[in-house]
Amino acid sequence: MKNYDVAVVGAGPVGSTFARIMAEKGFEVAILEKKKEIGVPLQCAGLVGKRIKEVNVLPNEFIINPVHGGFLHSPQDTVLSVSKGKPEAYVLDRVKYDQFLAHLAEDSGAEILLNHGVEKIDSVNGVINLKNKEKTKISAGVVVGADGHSSIVSSTFNPLAESFQAAQYLIDVGEKRFQTNFVHLYVDSRVSPGFLWVIPLSESTARVGLFADANYQQLTIILNELLNKRSELRGATILKKYYGVIPRHDPHKQLVKDRVILLGDAASQVKPTTGGGLIMGFTSAEIASRAVSKALEVDNVEILTDYNKQYQERFKKELKVQLMVHKIFKSLNDDNLEYMFQKLKQEGAEDIISHYGDIDTQSTLVKEMFKRGIIFSILPKMLSWRISSLWK
Template sequence: MYDVIVIGGGPCGSVAAKETASHNLKTLLIDKKQHIGRPVHCTGLISKRAVETLKVSQNSILNEIKGAYVHFPNGKRITIGTQEIKAYVVDRETFDKELLLEAQKKGVEVNLETEALNICGNKIKIKQNGKTKHLTADVFIGAYGARYSKRNLFTSLPLPKKILYGLQITAQYIADDKNFVELFFCSHYSDCFFAWIVPINKELSKIGLACSNAIIAKKGLKNLIEHLKCKPEKKPIAGLIPIGPPETTVSGNILLCGDAAGQAKPTSGGGIYTGTLCSQIAAETVIKYLNGNGTLREYEKRWREQIGKELKWGMIAHQTLVKLNDTQLNKLSNIISQPSSIALIKKIGDIDYPSSLIKRFLSIPINWKDIIPILFDSLS
């Protein structure tokens, strides 16, 4: 009998489990994988804030990022950068393992190669060493990521609004500046998102994209590799990015967090900061509840207060981007490249909270004049 069982040993599961165990709750974390963090389905770009909050060790950090080159369909490249470190590239395998180790140090029991099959009341059916058995817990935290084909076995909770298909290679690519990421907004690579180059060092980069389906993603990546004339190191890795949280993320004694709850940022697909922020809130709610204060529903209210509006604005920005064709993207590049826009991005751009920039951008009269026709075009 456990107080809490956490399903999933990714960053969100480990953060939640560490917190509940730190408050003397008997916590079990299960993961169906044999090796935590493998295979890697992520670029590992996280903000400086996330590195500090999650106390990421130097062992996990591969590179520092200070800015971005943004490419548009007409070949225009806009440089947005500062001298400051804005983000880091982390090695996801090391990062995930270290977070799990921290949780174990606080007393979390970890069962790997253990798959959750079904939850009914306070019983969970699991598969371990080829055998099924039942465990019991007062509360379950579902941090089982994006591949939730088994979601309906756990709960009747609705699914996130949209799934993006990510595809990425690690390739030899001589970056212009190893501290700058490159973003490509162009239908040749993605039908609904963007393509990226995230340098690991001067010679090696993670090159990828996200699209509305796997076939388009494959074609887009082929086009990008041809354009960059780069040499892939290994086979591409694929992963899903759920965006747009469902209406509810709590059902009975089950709380969902991270990708399972569609908490990644719709503007960038980054889910580590937002997901772990929510999993920390999930754990705090469970601690209060099991100590006889409050209800599990408070989780829903609290995480939405923290980042609900941010994710809603992100979804609006995403839906608008989806509708823009290459001509409209080129028009947008004219607005973004204005010195006032670049200055604004440098001043208030924040990869974890992009909505402030979107709102401020719309508040510049000259931008309204230029943006409104594009928005009307794209929404019609």
């Protein structure tokens, strides 16, 4: 049985990033990936905050467009326009970026084993059973479950993860209709706390999608409605259809057990408000790498629990605010959403969102809205009190 210091299950962006960091530190690392090609099919809108450049390598060739701002649409199309006049986010070529991150890991010394689906793990001994005829086994000092939303690794010590469904089309409208530096987001109580998006790739092509607590048939109906309703999307040719799963953030998920840790979607490290997982996953990979290196160096897997502690310190407060925002959106009907948008517009919230808004951290914006009394004017009293208690 081949033995490694670290075996990472899943060559997604987070698994590859973690593997690269550990290989750079000199550990013997294997990545076990069930697919024969990394990064396909695309299951991402590819919109990521500018902070990605602080938490991972991102060469410009994988950036399709910088994003300066967005238009937020209410159910009756009250529009809040927010912009900072400079890049706040990027639209990525996710397929090529995932492949690049895997190559970086390989260049740093990690061994990538494609067609290596993992069937079962023994968390105490770090033994991994592969899903092949030979029933091959691999062992490792630390096993990392970075195997996405339906993680086999997580399921050995966590209940089945809950998730949202997502659908996305790549469309071509045949003429120049889009501003490439601006995205459009649409709220609709049928999909809340999810939302719909239009992310231009060029002046005539875009990713149009949504995520919600609904089945794929319902998602498709709502997505098609958007295509028919919006004049800028009308007559679009659908070039590709993608479906995917976004895990619900679970604050109670166990991230460490014996010799095993979880990372990325497998650890439900996604922002509750947007479902975005790249920045949280990359940040967590760095946090985890410190605990895993130390545990391997002194041969004591109990140190792995440091990962959970440091992860909680880094994200707990922000996630609490986002989970609250998420809950509130879920409870609002279309009339409430409409009222909220109109009030926000009247109260001059576009400037505040433009100034304090951040695709990755919403707590600063929510806090500012409190300070200015805006939250009290847009939400029923009980809800406002619940949110304000977060800062007490």
